[in-house]
Amino acid sequence: AxxxxxxxxxxxFIVGTDGIREAYETGRGRxxxxxxxxxxxxxxxxEQLVVTELPYGISKSKVIEQIADLVRKKKLDDVSDLxxxxxxxGMRIVVELKRGAKV
Numbered sequence: 001a002x003x004x005x006x007x008x009x010x011x012x013f014i015v016g017t018d019g020i021r022e023a024y025e026t027g028r029g030r031x032x033x034x035x036x037x038x039x040x041x042x043x044x045x046x047e048q049l050v051v052t053e054l055p056y057g058i059s060k061s062k063v064i065e066q067i068a069d070l071v072r073k074k075k076l077d078d079v080s081d082l083x084x085x086x087x088x089x090g091m092r093i094v095v096e097l098k099r100g101a102k103v
């Protein structure tokens with residue numbers, strides 16, 4: 001029988017299966033998780049990255065703060081705007097990119 005992987009309230013993707021297997025066998029396991037990010041095209045050839053799910057335990061406000069800090073320090077040159085468009089329907093962090101940005 002196939003047992004589904006764990007389901008986290010904030011979503012995200014589990015990378016690899018070793019941690020899942022270990023958690024089911026021993027009751028404890030370490031899993032690497034990633035956010036769900038989509039690339040969307042905008043008018044004028046611009047693009048934006050939209051984060052709709054974060055790994056369990058990761059704070060949305062902390063992610064926004066860290067991205068903004070990297071932009072201020074000029075470590076992320078291709079970001080033109082950063083917005084939190086989350087509402088009651090779900091989370092949505094928008095990272096708007098400059099025209100010609102390499103994604």
